[in-house]
Amino acid sequence: MILISGISNKVIFIFLLFINFIQPSKSADFEEIISSENNLDSKLSSLKISNIKYSQNLLNQSESLLAVISEKENEIVIQSDKQSEINDVIYAEGNVYVSYRGKLLKADNLTYDKLNKEISAKGNILLIFGDQIFKVSQLEYSFISKKGYLLDVQGYINSNTLMEDLSSNFSLSDSNKIEGLLKLEKNEVLNTPDKVNNWIFSTQRITIDGKKWKSNKAIFSNDILQSKQVKLEINSLEAYSLKEELRFRSSLNYLVLDENVSIPFWFGSRAFNKSAQNDLKSSWSIGYDKLDKDGLFIGRKLNSFNLSDDFIINLEPQFLIQRSINGKTKSFVKKGDLITGEKVERDAEFADYFGVKSEIKGKVNNWDLEIVNQINSFDTNKFSDALRFKSILNKEINFLNAKWDKSFYGVYRDRVWNGSLGETEIYAGYGSKLEKKHTWEVKGINKTEVLSLGLAHLKGEALFSKNLVDSPKGNLFYSLDQNIPISVDKPKSKMIDSSYEYIYEPIKKGLSLNTRLAASYSLYDDGKHQEYIGFGFGPELILGNFKTKTFDYTRISIFPYFKLKNGDSIFKFDQISDKFTLDIGFDQQLFGPIMLKSSGTINLDSDSNDYGEFINSKISLNWKKRSYEFGIFYQPHNQAGGILFNLFGFK
Structure with a gap:
């Protein structure tokens, strides 16, 4: 037994925690862990709901905090009031801090089973990556089965700095600032024009199973003063990594306004990567356009499709309600007339009742490309009159x-x-x-x-x-x-x-x-x-x-x-x-x-x-x-x- 006590907040370099990882009998496990660390950047991807972004897997971050200690012990430190080892189980008690490359884990108590490679933390757990804060009551994870869970999760996410925070440095000398971060809801806030970067979220349980993490219901809010005016209830949330993107699934979700009005919306299954700019928009839209659509219409935004690593396409099929009810259209010129001619009333065909709007967004050599198409009828005889198109390629330059x-x-x-x-x-x-x-x-x-x-x-x-x-x-x-x-x-x-x-x-x-x-x-x-x-x-x-x-x-x-x-x-x-x-x-x-x-x-x-x-x-x-x-x-x-x-x- 190794017992170290009596010195408050003593810093210990804990390569001994994972000394068994470098034994020959464990070399396969060690190679897997090192490979995981070397490919960490390629495994990290982001999930955006409006301006919400998630790390791929919180416990993957814990793995990077602890599992590579034996390779670079001078970069990983554990700090606690008391530490001991009994029968290959490490115990850290009282004000436990584990820090590695800008990721900080804080808990009241932490144990690590070296033989079974299982980590457990309880009591006032904090996971901090720069501006990203996660409060958890209990954490369990096995590095062998890659299964675990987080209980009573609350968080504060800054989607604008998430990827930067995952690679930034955090000094333990900054630990005295943590108390100021514990209150997720703020007393005073400042508006960020045209941006929604900061979100509060909560869920009772996150279950980790390999590359998947799941939650029965997760709640997000951009109202960081009180979390009352706007809530997003995401049900049957499941996220998993596939190649270099994060795929996201959910069932029927709700936009809750002032805790009284619930508006259902559906995300279905979506893929997210660094190039995808996914905004929070209602799946359904209602509009009125007399010129092109003869009045009232309704649209349904489908899930975004990835055309490539740098391009996505958004589709919105539309049903032209007023045109279908009247059975007439006055959005087109007389057959054979110039496109600039006067629009005349014509009988509407079944294909005239439908339209579609599409958007293609992406990057071309650091240029932003956006292509927007609007088709106001599927009648092939009217196609040239029913199509509108606009594309723009732009970037900011110094001149x-x-x-x-x-x-x-x-x-x-x-x-x-x-x-x-x-x-x-x-x-x-x-x-x-x-x-x-x-x-x-x-x-x-x-x-x-x-x-x-x-x-x-x-x-x-x-x-x-x-x-x-x-x-x-x-x-x-x-x-x-x-x-x-x-x-x-x-x-x-x-x-x-x-x-x-x-x-x-x-x-x-x-x-x-x-x-x-x-x-x-x-x-x-x-x-x-x-x-x-x-x-x-x-x-x-x-x-x-x-x-x-x-x-x-x-x-x-x-x-x-x-x-x-x-x-x-x-x-x-x-x-x-x-x-x-x-x-x-x-x-x-x-x-x-x-x-x-x-x-x-x-x-x-x-x-x-x-x-x-x-x-x-x-x-x-x-x-x-x-x-x-x-x-x-x-x-x-x-x-x-x-x-x-x-x-x-x-x-």
């Missing part, structure tokens, strides 16, 4: 000591709304664009500057006829937008606590002035060109804190905008029209989380046939909470609408 977005694109029948000229489209085209966008603040004034240069070859409806014309186009564009505070009560901090039930950041209320300066020059074939200088300014008034139940938030904005133009485009879709417009915005909290949002643009160009009319408009009724927002919207100007749902992230 002139600044960051620019460089893109190449191609389109087929891309819809464009051009104010009083109405709905039009780019029939076909391809081009390239270089754009720089810069946002900064000077003495409380928020500024956004955009500079872009574009070159393309386009084909579209002519400005003064229904004929199709094509031409190269070069464009130079610049804009500067400013928000100037006049009498604004700026919050002292952007942090929020649980008293902020409806908003993800404090309201910046008061009176401010919005301004915009813009200029554009476009050059076409045969020396034709058009250019304009635009300028506008108008007030924006925000009242209330959006914290009480009724009428505690109001936003009103008025923005007149003038354009001084010269020349004409040869196309209808980019003709500079509506030389004088007025943008109006009005948002109002009605009761609790119920909020009315509206915006529109009035044409004040006296030379226009649509003088005094709304040429752009949107109205929505939203249920707005700190962690999510749900709404129904309609756009009268182009007779389109749908349902929106957003999750908000915090740190």
Whole structure:
């Protein structure tokens, strides 16, 4: 028996824990463990539900913590109040810490059976990989059968840093910071715009069986303040590794809002790898599109397919409800007419009742590629009229000591709304664009500057006829937008606590002035060109804190905008029209989380046939909470609408 006691927190290099691994009779086991460690990077993959990512197998990480100790004992340490060995069983008691390459295991008690290669830990167990935290009441695992379990698991996952944390270093001198990490729910949080990286999760039991881990029900929440507003209940969760990807299965799952409303959704079986960008989106969608789909339609998003290591495809079959009920369609021109002709009412065939939307996403030599197709009928006679296509290849580059977005694109029948000229489209085209966008603040004034240069070859409806014309186009564009505070009560901090039930950041209320300066020059074939200088300014008034139940938030904005133009485009879709417009915005909290949002643009160009009319408009009724927002919207100007749902992230 080896007994070491009396010295608190004594650090012991524990190559003796696994000395039997290097005995000749155990060489096969040792080779397997070393092979596992050498291939650790290839075995690690990620699972993303919206922005949720998981390590492939928590116990695989434990294996890397303990099993390779005999090979690199100078990198692995165990720290505890007391350690002993009896009959080839190692006992560590009191404030046990095991650290290896940034992975930290903390427990009250830990035992390791050297003969049977079984590890057991009990009492206040923590697994910490950088920003990733897992709290467990009990851990059991066999390195021979590769089976085990975790009980009463709670965790905090930062999906943005997960892969980095798995390979980072953690110093035991940082162990005094652990107490600050133990509280998974935070007292104050800061919104992370357009990102949901941090999640709290819990499950009663995770069972490990080889490369598979299972849980009857796992609960996730992006509401790291209280975990009440949004919960994802994932049922019959099973994840297993296959080659260099993680496959994920579940049964019927539920999105639970405010612990009262449960919305079912289905993930089915999916594959996840480093290249897959899987967002949390509802499997079902409902929309309204009068132009292409004759009104109301419903869609069902299928599981993503891996085309290769770098590409995935998303498919959404659609059923066009209103077209099928009416038995008529007015989304296509008369047979034999030009694509730019007037759409006429035609009898709908059975194949007209269905459509599909597809997205292909991936990387090509560090460039991001996205291809979107929309087919609004499966009638082969209407295929060219029913298809819309758009692709973009882009990346961020350094140019002139600044960051620019460089893109190449191609389109087929891309819809464009051009104010009083109405709905039009780019029939076909391809081009390239270089754009720089810069946002900064000077003495409380928020500024956004955009500079872009574009070159393309386009084909579209002519400005003064229904004929199709094509031409190269070069464009130079610049804009500067400013928000100037006049009498604004700026919050002292952007942090929020649980008293902020409806908003993800404090309201910046008061009176401010919005301004915009813009200029554009476009050059076409045969020396034709058009250019304009635009300028506008108008007030924006925000009242209330959006914290009480009724009428505690109001936003009103008025923005007149003038354009001084010269020349004409040869196309209808980019003709500079509506030389004088007025943008109006009005948002109002009605009761609790119920909020009315509206915006529109009035044409004040006296030379226009649509003088005094709304040429752009949107109205929505939203249920707005700190962690999510749900709404129904309609756009009268182009007779389109749908349902929106957003999750908000915090740190």
